[in-house]
Amino acid sequence: MPRISDSSPRRGVSPTLLRLPPGADLAEQVFIALAGKGAAVSRADVVAAIGAGDIGYENDETAYIHRPIPDEADIDLPVLLENDRIIAVDKPAGISSTPQGSFVARSVLVQARRQFGDKVTCAHRLDRATSGVMLLVKDPAYRGTYQQMFENETASKTYEFLARAVADVPRERASRLVAQGGQSLEVPGEPNARTKFRLLDKDSSGTRGRYEAVPLTGKTHQIRVHAAGAGFAILGDTLYGPGEGFPDRIELLAQRLSFTDPVDETSMDILSKQELSFPE
Numbered sequence: 001m002p003r004i005s006d007s008s009p010r011r012g013v014s015p016t017l018l019r020l021p022p023g024a025d026l027a028e029q030v031f032i033a034l035a036g037k038g039a040a041v042s043r044a045d046v047v048a049a050i051g052a053g054d055i056g057y058e059n060d061e062t063a064y065i066h067r068p069i070p071d072e073a074d075i076d077l078p079v080l081l082e083n084d085r086i087i088a089v090d091k092p093a094g095i096s097s098t099p100q101g102s103f104v105a106r107s108v109l110v111q112a113r114r115q116f117g118d119k120v121t122c123a124h125r126l127d128r129a130t131s132g133v134m135l136l137v138k139d140p141a142y143r144g145t146y147q148q149m150f151e152n153e154t155a156s157k158t159y160e161f162l163a164r165a166v167a168d169v170p171r172e173r174a175s176r177l178v179a180q181g182g183q184s185l186e187v188p189g190e191p192n193a194r195t196k197f198r199l200l201d202k203d204s205s206g207t208r209g210r211y212e213a214v215p216l217t218g219k220t221h222q223i224r225v226h227a228a229g230a231g232f233a234i235l236g237d238t239l240y241g242p243g244e245g246f247p248d249r250i251e252l253l254a255q256r257l258s259f260t261d262p263v264d265e266t267s268m269d270i271l272s273k274q275e276l277s278f279p280e
Contacts, residue, residue, distance in 0.1 A: 009118045010066055013067070013099065013105065013110055013113075015064040015065055015066045015067070016064070016065045017058060017062050017063070017065075018033050018062065018064075019061060019062055020033055020062060020063055021033055021036075026050060026057060026063065027046045029063065030046045030050075030055055030063050030065070034046070049065070053066075054066040074105075074111060076111075077089040077091070077108065077112055077115055078090040078273065080133060080271070080273070081268070085137065085139050085263060086123070086135060086137055086138060086142075086146065087116060087135075087137075087138055088133055088136070089108070089112065089133075089134055090131075090132065090272050090273055091126055091131055091132060091134040092131055093128075093130060093131040093248070093249035094128065094248045095107055095108060095111070096108070096128040097109065097128075097134065098122060098125065100128070108122065108134060108136075109121070109122055116136070119138065120136050120137065121137050121143050122134070122135075123135040123137050123143075123146040123147055123149070123150060124147070124150040126254055127221065127224075127252075128248070129236070129237070129246075129247045129248060129252070131249075131272070131274055132159070132255055132274060133255070133256065133270050133271070133272050135257060135270075142263060145262050148262070149259060149262050150218065153217060153218050154259065155258070155259040156214075156258040156259065157214070157254060157256070157257055157258075158212060158214050158255050158257075158258075159212070159213040159214070159215070159223055159253060159255055160200070160210060160211065160212055160213070160255045160276055161211050161213060161234045161250075161251055161252040161253065161276070162209070162210055162235045162251035162276050162279075163208070163211060163233060163234050164208055164209070165199070165202050165206060165207055165209035165232075166230075169197050169211070170197055171196060172194060172216075173194070173230050174194040175187075175191050175226070175229065176189040176190060176193070177192060177193045177220075177222065179220060182246070183221065183239060183240075184220050184221040184222065184224075184225050185225070192217065192219065193217045193222050193225075193226070194216040195213055195215050195223055195227075196216065197211055197213055197227070197230065199212075200212055203278040208235070209232070211227070211232070212255075221240070223252065224237055224239070224240045224252070225240055227240075234250050234251055234252050235251040235279070236249060236250040236251050237250045237252075253272060256270065257270045258270070
């Protein structure tokens, strides 16, 4: 049986892994598996892809499939900190943390692999519409260690965002969040999400404010949901504020990431170099 020859990432994009059914050869196995998933592909297409090195055996039960990589422009990721284990980058808004839907190369993971090497992985994620500090792991041996740090919520994250100015800013909002249809919703029940808020300053008209948000838990879209629920939805956030759809950019910045390195116990305090500006 042919063995793994080209299942490493190509231009930063990892192949798809496909569990194989019984079959006479790789082409038949892959064709049957893809047909079972409703893929519009012929056996001749599979044979051609195998010949081109785009499909091969990962192991006895699994094949790798390299998808066509869209011609998306490379995006430079500014480095805020780097050592032999981790890299902190200043993520721009408008790119996802990992490949999503039609955005394959337009993600931090793929761009980081192109910039720093194929072994890079994400320690955590930021929303596509959010900018700021994001931590990557260079050495696969430490991937679980740093990902666990975020899962255990031992890293401290500070965000800034722009929204309409309100007179009474709650010091903390706590609620129960559940995921539904690509959103997070506040529902009755025991709180599982808590966010601290503070108004930092206002624009010259006094109608818009710059806020600080410190999430004490790590639920999806937590700050966005809590800000909207408190009456000051983040500017540009059409998912939870005025408007419709999933925004490409909102005025939310992951401004600071602080933690004790779980490997050598070094104190880390990483600041974004980006700033939010009030609209004219």
